[in-house]
Amino acid sequence: MPELWELTKLIRSKNAGPFELTFDIMFKNREAFDNALNSGKISAPTLARLYKVEQKQMRYFVIPELLTVKISIPRQAFSGDVRDTDVYGGQFHGPLVRLPVGKFTRK
Amino acid sequence: MAATGNLSTGFREETLIRAMEGADFLGCDAGSTDSGPYYLGSGNARGPREGTKRNLRLMLREALKAGIPMIIGSAGHAGGRPHLAWTLEIVRELARENGWHFPLTSIDSEVDKEVLLNAFRRGEISPLCPAPDFAEQTIASAERFVAMMGIEPIQAALKAGAQVIVAGRCSDVAIYAALPVLEGIPRWVAFHAGKILECGAASAEQRPYPDCMIAELEQSGFTVDPPNPAFRCTPQSVAAHALYETADPYHLVESGGMLDTTQAQYKTVSDRAVRVTGSRFVPAAKYTVRIEGAALAGYRSVVIAGIRDPLVLRQLDRFLASLRTVVERKIASNLGLGPDAYTLQFRIYGQDGAMGALEPTPRVEGHEVGLVIDVVAATQELAADILPLVWHTGLHHPIAEHQGLISNFAFPFSPPGLNAGPVYRFCVNHVWELRDPCAPFPMKMEAV
Numbered sequence: 001m002p003e004l005w006e007l008t009k010l011i012r013s014k015n016a017g018p019f020e021l022t023f024d025i026m027f028k029n030r031e032a033f034d035n036a037l038n039s040g041k042i043s044a045p046t047l048a049r050l051y052k053v054e055q056k057q058m059r060y061f062v063i064p065e066l067l068t069v070k071i072s073i074p075r076q077a078f079s080g081d082v083r084d085t086d087v088y089g090g091q092f093h094g095p096l097v098r099l100p101v102g103k104f105t106r107k
Numbered sequence: 108m109a110a111t112g113n114l115s116t117g118f119r120e121e122t123l124i125r126a127m128e129g130a131d132f133l134g135c136d137a138g139s140t141d142s143g144p145y146y147l148g149s150g151n152a153r154g155p156r157e158g159t160k161r162n163l164r165l166m167l168r169e170a171l172k173a174g175i176p177m178i179i180g181s182a183g184h185a186g187g188r189p190h191l192a193w194t195l196e197i198v199r200e201l202a203r204e205n206g207w208h209f210p211l212t213s214i215d216s217e218v219d220k221e222v223l224l225n226a227f228r229r230g231e232i233s234p235l236c237p238a239p240d241f242a243e244q245t246i247a248s249a250e251r252f253v254a255m256m257g258i259e260p261i262q263a264a265l266k267a268g269a270q271v272i273v274a275g276r277c278s279d280v281a282i283y284a285a286l287p288v289l290e291g292i293p294r295w296v297a298f299h300a301g302k303i304l305e306c307g308a309a310s311a312e313q314r315p316y317p318d319c320m321i322a323e324l325e326q327s328g329f330t331v332d333p334p335n336p337a338f339r340c341t342p343q344s345v346a347a348h349a350l351y352e353t354a355d356p357y358h359l360v361e362s363g364g365m366l367d368t369t370q371a372q373y374k375t376v377s378d379r380a381v382r383v384t385g386s387r388f389v390p391a392a393k394y395t396v397r398i399e400g401a402a403l404a405g406y407r408s409v410v411i412a413g414i415r416d417p418l419v420l421r422q423l424d425r426f427l428a429s430l431r432t433v434v435e436r437k438i439a440s441n442l443g444l445g446p447d448a449y450t451l452q453f454r455i456y457g458q459d460g461a462m463g464a465l466e467p468t469p470r471v472e473g474h475e476v477g478l479v480i481d482v483v484a485a486t487q488e489l490a491a492d493i494l495p496l497v498w499h500t501g502l503h504h505p506i507a508e509h510q511g512l513i514s515n516f517a518f519p520f521s522p523p524g525l526n527a528g529p530v531y532r533f534c535v536n537h538v539w540e541l542r543d544p545c546a547p548f549p550m551k552m553e554a555v
Contacts, residue, residue, distance in 0.1 A: 016354035018140050018533045019237050024350050052465060061356060066347050072354035074237040076464055080143025081532045082404050082450050082483050085463040087143040095467050 004042070004099040007032035013093035018079035020072055021089045023047075025096065027067040037062065037069070039102045047071050050095060108334075109283065109320045110135040110166050112307035114179065115159050116317040119335065126319040126334035127169045134282040135166065136305050137194065138181025140399060140533070141352070148250045148401030148531030152183035152193040160197050164205070167198070167271065171207055178261060178272045178282050185399075186253050186276025188217040194273050202555040209271055212264045214550045216275030218252040218398065222547070223539075231540045232398070238536040245400070249534050252400040257362030258297075259544035261285035269552065276399065279305035280361055283322075292324050295388040298366045300329040302359055303348055303383070310348040311338040328384035330376060340381045342373035362397075362544065364390040395538035396547070402534040405450070405483040407527035408490040410498045412478045412516035418508045419515055420471050426515075427453045430504045434497050442492060444484075449493055454479040478516070483530055494524045 005011060009028050016022040025042065027033035036042045044060040051058070053073045061070040077084040086092060108130040111118040114137035127133070137159075146153050163179075170177035183190025195213055202208065224246050226232055234241065246252075253276040262285050264272050274282075283301035288294055300322040303310050308318040311333050318338065323330045331340050349356045349368060359366040367387040376382045419426055431453075435446050456477035459466035480497050484490040502516050516523075541547070 014352050015141055016352055017536075018144070019235075019536050020354045022350075022352070022354050026347070050467060059354060063350075063356060066343060066350070068347070068350065070350055070356055078239070078533050079140070080145060080530075082530055083452065083463070084143075085454070085459075085461055088141060091461045092465060094462065 001100045001102050003097070004036065004101050005097045007036050007101060011093050011096050013089055013091065015079055015089040016072055019075055021075055021092055022072040023070065023093055023096070025069045030067060033064070033067040036101050041099060041101045042069055044071075051092075108133050109304040109307050110162065111317045111319060112305070112309050113137065113139070113317070114162055115153065115155065115184075117158060117162050118307070118318045119316070120165055122319045122335040123165055123169060126321055127173055130173065130175060130321070132176040132178065132286050133166055133170050134178045134180070134304070135162075136180050136277075136279045136282055138184045138186050138190075138276065142184070144401040144531040144533045145529075146183075146190070147185035147187060147253065147399060148403060149529060150187060150189035150251065152185075152190050156197065159194075160201065163197055164201050167201055167207065168205070170271065171209060176265060176270055176272065176286065178274065178285070180274045180277030180279065180282040182273050182275055186216050186255075186274070187251050188215065188275075191215060191217075191273065191275045198271065198273060199555050207555070209555060210269060210552055211555045212267070212269035212272045212550055212552045214256065214260050214264060214272065214274040214277075214548050216253045216256055216277065216548055218254050218547055220246050220249070220252070223252055223398070226539055232537050233395075233540070235397075235536045235538060239534055241535055241537055245402070245534055249400045249402040250531065252398055252535070254539060254547045255362070255397040255399065256548045257281050257394075257396060257544055258285035258288055259363075260548035260550065262289045263545050264550050265289060267550070267552065269550075275548070278361055280359070280366075287324050293326060293388070294364065295366065295386045296324050296326070296329050298359070298361060298388060299368060299371065299383060299386045300324050300331075302366065303331055303345060306348065306351065308333055308335065308338055309351065310340055310345045312341050312344040314338065328382055330380050330382045332377075332380035339379040342375060342381050345381045345383065346371070346373045363394055364388050393540050394542075394544055395540050396544070398535050398537050398539050399533065400535040401531040404530045404532045405485055406487040406490045407481065407483050407530045408487070408494040409482070409525050409527055410480040410494060410518070410523045411520070411525075412480065412498065412501075412518055412523070414476045414478055414515060415474070415517060416515065417474070419506060420474075420476060422506065423455065423458065423471055423476065426504065426506060427455075430497075430501050433504065434500050437496050437500060438493055441496060442489075444489075444493070449482060449484040449489070451493070451497060452481040454481055487526055487528070491524065491526055498523055
């Protein structure tokens with residue numbers, strides 16, 4: 001089963017302002033994009049579960065023209081706050097990188 | 108023309124000179140909230156001063172030579188009064204050193220507490236989502252507030268004959284949209300072009316180093332064209348730039364309205380330039396500006412410690428929980444402080460240091476851990492007093508498997524503790540409804 005990074009050219013997280021995090025998953029080509037979405041591993045419910053947010057708190061975008069899936073979630077700790085762990089929000093994408101993404105397990 | 112994505116990061120001199128050909132104005136964003144609340148809270152600018160001065164020198168030289176306006180937004184990183192003063196001082200210094208004379212316009216964006224309090228009492232402040240609680244006490248206890256200006260205060264300065272404009276906190280897009288809108292370019296064109304330009308050359312396919320970017324605007328759209336011959340824009344690279352640091356890739360909320368790029372078209376017009384058409388600007392029912400504020404959260408002292416003992420590592424959570432219990436008792440008896448009077452955090456690198464509560468695998472899988480003991484208290488002295496109670500207790504905190512005195516922490520430094528200074532937090536994520544978009548942003552002109 002391929003891991004997500006093998007299908008993508010970029011996986012990143014970043015602040016979208018101090019109060020939100022945003023994640024961009026940009027696929028290598030149309031086939032990789034379709035495979036990932038068809039696998040059911042990349043979807044609003046699975047990503048909400050991975051990042052421990054309720055689905056209604058998450059914004060989920062599928063952008064076919066850019067072969068990209070993007071999500072945005074509220075931060076649990078605001079950027080730079082006493083209990084924050086990542087001021088720029090640049091390492092929250094870590095668990096996505098090696099996420100197993102099955103091929104054609106669900107159409 | 109955008110000199111670069113952030114004034115402190117720079118650009119190539121030869122690109123700047125090339126980009127100046129035919130440019131109507133030159134802009135640069137100098138700020139962000141991205142590096143956290145420290146700069147807004149402390150009043151310190153984010154340098155480096157020498158790098159900022161170098162970039163400003165080249166930009167000023169070219170803008171003055173060409174006789175075109177130059178617009179700097181979010182001066183000194185946070186755009187407060189001390190940040191604006193820091194930037195203006197560099198500009199005046201450059202004028203003196205180079206024998207330059209020009210009208211210098213500054214636009215203040217710091218909001219005095221009484222002004223904000225009155226606005227709050229009039230019901231003009233409303234929360235975005237997510238937002239910290241906001242009350243009169245929030246205003247009283249904060250260090251500093253700024254409001255983020257839209258295009259109008261910059262337009263007012265341009266109408267008054269400004270050539271060099273140094274603005275406080277400013278929408279990145281407004282830096283580039285103000286003058287075109289004044290010249291009759293449709294808002295959707297100006298705002299979308301501004302969104303692309305605000306990160307300098309970041310909309311190019313590969314950006315090995317920060318550099319300049321040009322957009323040519325007309326009534327029916329705009330063309331992005333990197334002035335550095337080594338850079339290339341593609342429809343995908345320009346469109347993808349809308350993703351970066353934005354929560355919503357299609358809807359960009361600005362003061363006065365929202366840019367909707369859902370129907371935008373990106374087309375190649377040369378081997379390096381991309382033409383953009385088809386966005387919409389939806390005017391807002393009410394004119395609002397975003398407010399930013401930072402409050403002092405305390406003072407921090409930290410210790411960095413390595414843990415290599417497998418027996419400690421395999422029970423690390425239990426070990427640290429039991430350490431916390433002992434330490435809380437000691438702090439209470441030695442310093443008379445309950446656990447509410449300070450924040451003690453064990454940041455466990457090798458377990459969940461980077462992601463905290465969002466870490467899906469919060470366990471130690473390697474052979475060592477980097478522990479940061481992080482204390483935040485009301486004063487630096489207090490944090491520095493609490494810290495040794497924690498690290499010294501932890502150093503010898505027993506585990507059942509070792510009988511006798513042990514030392515659990517490998518400290519790389521002597522002394523082990525570091526005082527990290529004040530800690531701030533962003534205390535507002537709110538907007539302020541304005542009748543006059545220029546009211547909170549007084550401008551001042553001086554001849555240098």
